[in-house]
Amino acid sequence: MRILVVSSYPPRRCGIGAYARDQVARLRSEGHEVTVLSPPDGDGDMKAPFVGGRGLHAAATIGRRYDRIVVHFQPALYYRPRAPISKVTTSLCLLELVLRRRREVELLIHEADPPKLWRPDYLLLRLAFRLARTVSFHTAAEREALERDYRVKVRGNLVPHVVATVAHPSKEEARRRLGLEQRAPMYLCAGFLQPSKGFDRAVEAFSRAGANGSALYVLGSVRDATPENVRYARSLAERCRTVSGVTMVDRFVPDDEFDLWVVAADWVVLPYRRSWSSGILARAHALGTPAIVAGVGGLAEQADEHDVVVREDGELDQAFAAGPRAAAGGPAGTGSSDRRHHRHGARSRPETDWDPELEAVNGTKKGRALLIAFILVSVGLAAAAQLTLKHGMNQVTHHGEIPLDLGRPADLIRRVIGNASVWGGLAIFVLSAAVWLVVLSRASLSFAYPFASLTYVLILVFDRFVLNEPISGLRYGGVALIIAGLLLISRTHQTV
Incomplete structure (x- = not known):
């Protein structure tokens, strides 16, 4: 059997690397052809940086050559503290590996952080755990804790945490x-x-x-x-x-x-x-x-x-x-x-000191501010999507000179799908929806949805200062009322 092991590896100073070394030696002694993909500071057969997901992406790319792919998972190997974009790309690359090589992938969990499920990196990681063919643990306590914390059922397997016995002096x-x-x-x-x-x-x-x-x-x-x-x-x-x-x-x-x-x-x-x-x-x-x-x-x-x-x-x-x-x-x-x-x-509940910088949303000012930041990002993307779609449709209709003819659906579809701005607007809408899902996982709809009215505020600002269109006083008054209402809502309890 051809096996790819994705792990830290000696001479890196890491207990997981030592465990992987013993595992590789045992597999090779059983007659398997084993390739090790390690970070640059390890002595693997292939090397790639693990932080940011590049090592996992490399495994997904070359995975078709192997019958089995064993990924040794420990957060510190793959995630950089206080780097949210890097964490999202890492989880996304792990999900890519699981989706592309699902039948071959085994995740061996050495450690996992209790998640904050409103964060995109944890949502993607949770999905990867759920879809993996096998998720292995060293103890039943670890499996129970991961399934409880991530609210997911995995195809679990227990692998005793043992190392090779060596000759030693008295x-x-x-x-x-x-x-x-x-x-x-x-x-x-x-x-x-x-x-x-x-x-x-x-x-x-x-x-x-x-x-x-x-x-x-x-x-x-x-x-x-x-x-x-x-x-x-x-x-x-x-x-x-x-x-x-x-x-x-x-x-x-x-x-x-x-x-x-x-x-x-x-x-x-x-x-x-x-x-x-x-x-x-x-x-x-x-x-x-x-x-x-x-x-x-x-x-x-x-x-x-x-x-x-x-x-x-x-x-x-x-x-x-x-x-x-x-x-x-x-x-x-x-x-x-x-x-x-x-x-x-x-x-008992396995715990870890990985990624301590973000607290849970509930009951913290920082968590409330972070939730509202996610809402504003989603609303901002939605406004950008609307403006991009409007620009695209202006191009399609030549600013209304050649309107769409509903009686000719084939021509209508051809003109719309051939415009890059329309596709760009739809893509931004998808991204806005992805961020909105994170919001809905941590806030009641009655708290979050009123913030969607900010889309009107942003578009009004764009019309006034970019397109130089005149804005009446009544519209400004309406915007003031919207903002006042949102300030009141933001001070209420937001969690489902």
Whole structure:
């Protein structure tokens, strides 16, 4: 079978890239012919920029060569924050891929943001999810959350989040290679530094529990150097220096060294505030190191019988306090009696910190302003469509000198459809209607529809200042009343 994998790929520093690498290796070992399409910073067989949808468009173009197309979906791979046009084109390109290669496409969802369904990019993304032949998830909790949030039923499939098992040294040898003289229990927080990882929660819980000779290592670096992430990393480093037993290793480590750290630890600690499933947890399972896991998103479901799932800071404190006794009871992965496992993850809600800049419309001034902006765009396009159609029909009739003859329908149709301005006006109307659908999804008709009267206002302004046609005082009075009425309506509750 010829398979196209669309994903980030090493040497890009990305857990999804590592997952895709293992998937590709497994597929090739099964005899499949696999081609990898990656961003330029990955070592794929083909490369294309993913942001803005170009990589997805490339997959749609070359997809006819393949029997199966696997798209690894994670918002940060494809969407640029605070770039609405880019987000719309990205979702549109994903929809293009699904429509053109529907029978071959499988979307593997590593993460998806709770949507704002009034936005065009989410509407297009929702449609792509619904039409895809297969949408795969790592946990049932993730599938339930996506179907609930996007209000869509998908052709779902569960794919365990596992990575290839590799040969590794003993715990003592791993610590020796890392230059660690740690004999007491050792905890490890590892990953890119950002607030959603919650490593500060682990540091505080470790401080409250008391070191008792144990050690906590925080291993990681900032991947996306946003002001928020940089401030978080700086604050975390300062706090680590003040807590006895905590050491921060502020750098990126390659896969081989990362595996050594995981093997060297007695417990991997994932105190995430938001997550879907975790590649680091899958790596810990492959290397036989148990984990203390926050019960958010799909993590509780992904955890195995050797892991401890915690749902609040008090339980995290208890896990650190019990950890030294559990570690002393046997080697990592054997599962002592103090280890607990909760499987309540199926109903938990996966969350993500992707695209936080826009709030929901309901109850926010910003949301109301954004909704009215969409209304004004739709009305402006409708007015432009009317003017374009008028210009086209003036050309067709030579400004009324050759009127349309309804008794000769064939000639009428020929004259109208042969005019470019008429087609342009109709196209603008379609675009106006598309924006209006977004408005109607978030506002009652009695709130939104009166704004359509602004079309008259805009056309009147055009007649006066562009065509220099005289406007009577009564018309100006009518315009004033329209605007006054719209100002009153805009202050009412707009949501359905």
